[in-house]
Amino acid sequence: xxxxxxxxxxxxxxxxxxxxxxxNPDILLLTGFDWDAQGLALAAFQAQLTAAGSDxxxxxxxxxxxxxxxxxxxxxDGRDGGPRDAQGYGRFSGDGGMALLxxxxxxxxxxxxxxxxxxxxxxxxKLTSEDPGxxxxxxxxxxxxDVAVRVHETPLHLWAMSATPPVFDGPEDRNGRRxxxxxxxxxxxxxxxxxxxxxxxxxxxxxxxxxxxxxxxxQTAAIDTLLADARLQDPLPGANTVQYDPAGVGAxxxxxxxxxxxITVLDAGVIWPIDGPLAQAAQQASRHKMVWVSIAWP
Numbered sequence: 001x002x003x004x005x006x007x008x009x010x011x012x013x014x015x016x017x018x019x020x021x022x023x024n025p026d027i028l029l030l031t032g033f034d035w036d037a038q039g040l041a042l043a044a045f046q047a048q049l050t051a052a053g054s055d056x057x058x059x060x061x062x063x064x065x066x067x068x069x070x071x072x073x074x075x076x077d078g079r080d081g082g083p084r085d086a087q088g089y090g091r092f093s094g095d096g097g098m099a100l101l102x103x104x105x106x107x108x109x110x111x112x113x114x115x116x117x118x119x120x121x122x123x124x125x126k127l128t129s130e131d132p133g134x135x136x137x138x139x140x141x142x143x144x145x146d147v148a149v150r151v152h153e154t155p156l157h158l159w160a161m162s163a164t165p166p167v168f169d170g171p172e173d174r175n176g177r178r179x180x181x182x183x184x185x186x187x188x189x190x191x192x193x194x195x196x197x198x199x200x201x202x203x204x205x206x207x208x209x210x211x212x213x214x215x216x217x218x219q220t221a222a223i224d225t226l227l228a229d230a231r232l233q234d235p236l237p238g239a240n241t242v243q244y245d246p247a248g249v250g251a252x253x254x255x256x257x258x259x260x261x262x263i264t265v266l267d268a269g270v271i272w273p274i275d276g277p278l279a280q281a282a283q284q285a286s287r288h289k290m291v292w293v294s295i296a297w298p
Contacts, residue, residue: 001034002041005048013048015284019271021052022278023292027149028056028101031142031162031208031255032286035064035094042099049101056101062113064097064143064162066090074133088141088164098162098207100147107148107155112196114144114185119178122185123193126177126219141178144185146199151297157203159186163210166218176219179210183222190231204295205232205258208288212252214238232258235268235293242288257293264296 004010020028034041039061046056067083067090075084083091090096100106119127119139127134141164149156163183166176186205188194205226211218213227227234234256241255259265271290273279282289 002036002044005041005044008048011284012286013045015281016286017045017048017052017054018281019278019285019290020049021054022281023271023290024054025292026103026151027156027158029098029158029160029206030101031098031288032096033099035061035066035097035099037063037094046101056103058102058104058106058149059099060102060106060108060111060145060147061097061099062115062143062145064088064094065115065138065140066097066142067093067095069093070133070136072133072136074137076132087138096142096162098142098160100145100158100160102149104149104151107150110148110155110199112146114146114194114196115140115142117144117185117194119181122181123188124184126181131174139178139181139185141182144182146196146203148199154298155199155201156297157199157201159189159203159205161186161207161209163208165210173219176217180219180222183209183211183226187222187225187229190229202262203260204263204293205260206256206291208255210254212254214253216249216252226258231261233261233263233265234258235265236270236291239270239291240272241270241291244287255288255291257291259293259295266294266296268293 005013042061065087068087070087073080083089117139119137122139142162145160147158163179164175166179169175189198211223213220213223240251241253243251
């Protein structure tokens with residue numbers, strides 16, 4: 001990824017920058033963005049965004065679970081060290097991670113990374129003791145974060161995640177169960193059932209949840225619970241955000257921005273134009289489309 005970004009001519013990278021610059025958000029969550037220990041790829045991407053008129057001087061991007069070696073044979077193929085033996089699927093450490101960019105300062109001291117929580121330690125987990133990862137598998141396939149951003153000195157918390165797809169497994173439905181539990185984490189957090197007390201300040205839950213409540217595959221109980229939670233609001237009910245194979249599953253809603261009830265939502269949308277230069281950029285940038293929400297702030 002670093003090579004492709006610094007080249008300055010990678011079509012997908014340039015398309016992603018064009019889409020972001022066209023909307024110029026104040027706070028941006030990138031999913032499917034490779035992590036590296038020195039942060040070279042992210043710094044190069046930030047520099048190109050700055051050149052395009054979207055400057056993000058602050059970021060939050062700790063190491064994700066994707067590609068992190070678990071040291072165990074989690075997929076039962078008799079070998080360890082493979083992509084499916086990692087804490088989250090990945091061909092290398094940081095494969096398909098995520099990063100949060102901001103125009104406002106990130107309060108590192110009051111931000112939390114929950115990504116080391118063991119899957120078995122989630123209350124009412126769907127992981128069973130027969131699973132080879134029972135004692136070592138982390139819940140987060142990529143990451144679960146609570147990032148504190150100081151917007152004009154008032155803290156806004158971004159609850160960010162990128163979940164595993166509830167497919168690519170067998171009848172045991174391991175990925176489906178994990179996807180469910182990754183979403184259920186936030187309900188448990190809101191209910192005060194985890195070791196960390198939820199912050200009282202306004203927050204926004206956002207990320208790639210990898211599940212549509214009405215279409216496609218997956219166990220929908222957790223997403224249904226979140227969307228029905230009176231402490232959250234859904235500005236875009238039923239809006240598709242990703243285009244998979246048109247002849248197969250088609251368009252789904254898997255990417256979400258869900259502000260807490262204390263926040264006044266002014267407008268919201270999905271960047272999915274049907275024609276013009278931006279339409280071409282949105283198609284080239286990703287199958288996933290940018291989801292945006294505009295909020296009022298004191």
